[in-house]
Amino acid sequence: MDNSRNVDFDAVVIGGGIAGLQSALDLADQGYTVAVVEKDASVGGKMIRLSKVFPTLDCASCITTPKMAAAAHHDRITLFTYCDLQSLRRTGGMVRAEVQQKPRYVDAHKCIGCRQCEYNCPVMVSDREQGGFSPTKAIAIPFSNAIPQIAVLNPQHCMLCGRCEKVCPTQAIDYFQEPRSFTLTAKVALITTGFEMTTLGDKPQYGRGRIPNLIDALQMERLLAPHGPYNRVLRPSDGKVPDRIAYIQCAGSRDKSMGVSYCSRVCCMYAIKQAMLLSGALPLADITIYYMDIRAFGKGYEQFFQNAQAMGINFVKAKVAAVEPGPDGAVRLHYEAQDGDGVSTAEHDMAVLSLGLIPAWNPEGICPLATGPDHFLESPRPKLSPVATVMEGVFTAGAAVGPKDIVDTITEAGNAAMAAGKYLAALRASSARKHLVA
């Protein structure tokens, strides 16, 4: 991964999540060279952070790691991780991407991923990759199945004690590493920048993130993951095994009081998936999903929803209006039971907010791409070419262009690779024609 010099590619893909990886693979398999620019220290995006995926309940890692490895090993794909896109411009028929690589304080060429630095670092840091439930070190490999396996030092927590430098067998630690800027040039660009979740703090009525045992769905993914923080599902405040678990749907979607009026498309299914996994992990637990409409629209999704009902998961049609802390670490919900007695309260040992999806990236100041009223990238021809953008030679796929589940994202990524491939083929043909004329 030598990025000290400018490099030429057929395509540059911005974002190394599942959409970016799939487009990169589909382009490379057609014979094109591809650069993938990822802002995190590992590729894999949100998907690699999940436990299992609906509706097949395959383990997310088992589907993502092969694609991550395939991209990392592909002769025609180069990964640029821990890199921010500074600008993306089209000039003279070429795309120029100005990229800045953030300092890992570890020499990527020397690090062999042995984790000696991590084992010996004395500073414990809350591990965001584990939902903040378990500690990592101030220098660490981002997570177990990260690609590349290169340690990253967290300068905010590092005490500069020098132990990592001492134990590193390859002298890879570099406390003085600086950000490095470089330019990638390509003929086409693909924007696959994905999504972030809305935050726990968005709605005052939901406690602004300060209610114990009210967690978000990505945190629950970690609790459910086989390699999660506790290796089992425990509630964070006191380590108790929860008996009553609630899911609060539309806790960041379809709610103008939170500034998100659209449907985030995946929350119904991920809540049902987590509920099913929970009822497997905690067979005696009561699990209730508070919802407005169950949107099980994809292939096999409705059956998945029916299975969840058959397994005894409760579905209550109500939007939870307010959440407050209850006794003994409980979470108390207020809602209107439509078919029952009107206003009700319910206590659960823990509750999960099904947060919504917002774009992870804003093109403003970086490139002249337009966004819609929902702030996702604008797709000027959403019917016949959902992957086109307002910029020539720039395509998009996945959650960058609206919330999307993994199945739809992978298919769309294939289409983006097709569109980019067609564009490249046309360029090749026209330059061949020019040669003939000249």
Added chain:
Amino acid sequence: MTQAKEKEKQHATKVGVYICHCGGNISDHVDVEAVRRRLEKVPGVAVARTNMFMCSDPGQELIAEDLKNGVVDRVVVASCAPSLHETTFRNAIRRAGANPYIYEHANIREQVSWVHHGAAATEKAATLVEAAAAKAGLLRPLTPIRVTAARHATVIGGGVAGLSAARDLADRGIPVTLVEKSPCLGGQLARLDRIAPTGERAPELVRALADAVLNHPHITVFTDAQVIATDGYIGNFKLTVRQEVASEAFTGTEACYIPFSGMRPAGPSPSEPREFNLETGAIVVATGFRSYEPRQGEYGFGDFASVITLPTLIRKMAEQDTEGSFLEIDGRRIRSVAMIHCVGSRQIPGIHPEDASGRLNEYCSRTCCTATLNAACRIRETHPGTRVYELYRDIRTYGRGQEELYEQAARDGVVFLRFEPDQAPEVVRADPTDGYPLKIRVTDTLTFSENLEVPADLVVLSTGMEPNDVSDLVEMMKLPVGVDRFLLEVHPKLRPVEMPVGGIFVAGTCQAPFDVGETCNAAGAAAVKAASLLAEGHVELDPFVAEVDAERCKGSGACVEACLNPGALALVEMQIGGQTVRRAQVTPALCLGCGACVAVCPENAIDVCGMTLSQYEAMVDAIVADQVAADALR
């Protein structure tokens, strides 16, 4: 090869065994370390290692290092189902510079840790890994079969998915033949009007796509045509296409758009039915859907003329295309329209009756909520006097701009009523005093489960999607069909547009309900796979095909007789030791690798590469080894 020689060979190989924890998926139930220790002692096993995730980069690196350092020359990975990662590990081996076919997979997750627990799980896992190691010891490096691929693709179906895939492939420079059953291009999209939520006109979209296809130098279109026979294999399919005489004579010299039928290519069509053959490298199946036909009496359909389906409403509205205070349908002034969702979708066993062939559409048809809201908004905009009611179970406006459409409908005055599936609305004749011909009785959960009555001049049923009947193609091309009767992809995330038969791809609503944009995505995804396949001009196939040991073969011909794929095996004359003899010979690209020949050879002279009889025998021996040992002690 004699048995003794094989044993010798088995022990001459150095098997590496790699056991995966799968982050606890396996190691929570199987003592992975105990398995490793046991395997280490197995003769022929050079090393046994474990890793948290064998499929991860560091896991794969373990194998690569051992291969590069010459520690091992055969590999067994014990992890999840081979369908997930067999290819992953073969590729890892290839990258390490070794032959990928020295690999054997042991499935200790789906078939051990997820189904067994305790010591017995560990015991079984160890035995399965021993069996895999025994087979691995007998594996030989194999060379993939390289088949030249015809640089040509065939698309079956001329709807949005087919047109889009054909154009994509042709734009990549690949010649395409498109075969459409009906006289027109455009499929179901041609039966729509304005498309939600963008409001684009369906005829314009169809025209744009069909024009691009019809004017493309690399695309040949056959309408009124069907694929009636298939033969061959990836890269080298042979299709027989039959083109009928067009039902209506059409001699136009230019393609023309026929509303609600689609784009009719320029005539004239053949005066007699004709059949012709196509040689093609890849096939995209894009055979689309049909709209659910409500049963007699379902919500009054067939009983009352004013109960119609949503596609019928869309057509009638488009054909009249009038504005005015009230919507008019068939000359009747419509004061009130009630639209019922989920007709022919989300059916529930025990609540909804199965059809004559026992079918029930349990799936959601994905597009009908938005299509219904779109029609409702259109009515409210152009005919503000007409009241609209929607009776739904869940509003599924999941897509971009769709929730906004839902809100717009509400603000435009559409009244929503929500029913439970076991309390379905009833469409009945209204009392003369009601002033309306029909009314709908519904227990409305939004109104505290009160019984309400909706007055209606017109009832519209939002009918779902059903896959078109393609049983002939399914039969011919061995396409798998899911319980929902849509074509079933290999894996929704790993191989979402592939059929199990190599070189056949699936696109659009023959796979699942999709809207137009999603269909174009599916078409593009299928096209990109076909393009990658045909880009090189040749295809590499797995070498798991029959192989004849010419020294043992006596030319009995039993294998040729047993062979299931004509042409794959033949007796040919050859020179052996200066004599002309007749011996069996395999055509690898045609061999299915089924092994029908193996069982019948009196000389044991034919085997399937990578899965020989002796390899299976070695696995059985490993499975019963503990018994043999116990018997010996007895």
Added chain:
Amino acid sequence: MTVPSQAKGNKILVLATESCAYPGADSVGQAHSTYPTNVYILRVKAPVLFPERFYLDCFRKGIAGIIVMSCGEECPYDGAYHALARRLDRVYQAMKAQGMDIRRLRLTAICTVCNRAFLNEVNQMNELVQKPAAGEPGQENG
């Protein structure tokens, strides 16, 4: 000492086709259903590969029961299923001739989502092989 669930000499061999029955067995795993541990599944392209003697050898080596899980009429290899059925008929005849209980060899069709059918088959065979009865391999002459 508790009796190990996997008593010696009661192993069941399953020959499962890679396009139907083998993924079917995986699907049972994905559902986390459980079945006896003495069931050993071998992945085969098509069971038509195995000659008569393979089955008899397995019994001789100590396998107590064999279930051939094919794709049935859905078999991707045209004609393979019928060839297989005819072959197994000959194996049954040989088993009878040797005084073996022919219930110890079963031919069945299992699809990729036939979880219940799969469990039925292996449980039934397990019940059979747990009882030492006339015709058990090795006791033919008893």
Added chain:
Amino acid sequence: MTMLNPDFAEELKQFSEDSALACFNCGTCAAICPLIDSHFPRSMIRYVQIGAKERILEAATELWKCLHCGLCTQTCPREANPGEIILGLKRLVLDHWRKS
């Protein structure tokens, strides 16, 4: 059986802003209302949607329990402005009482 009367929404327009139809019946307003432990105010909004004027008149006294604290309007996910609708219904009921 109640027959739906869609014209009522029109009638209400002279008393209130026309936002009742925007409500998608999530129940947030009812659950958040600090004063009344029933389906209120959603019940009133729903009656407006289906045109059940007599139901509103029957339960008219409930309207005066509302102190216009504004919580329902603040938290309404569809910005249907429940507080304003209740105010409008008070005007409607007063008008009805005046006329009868």
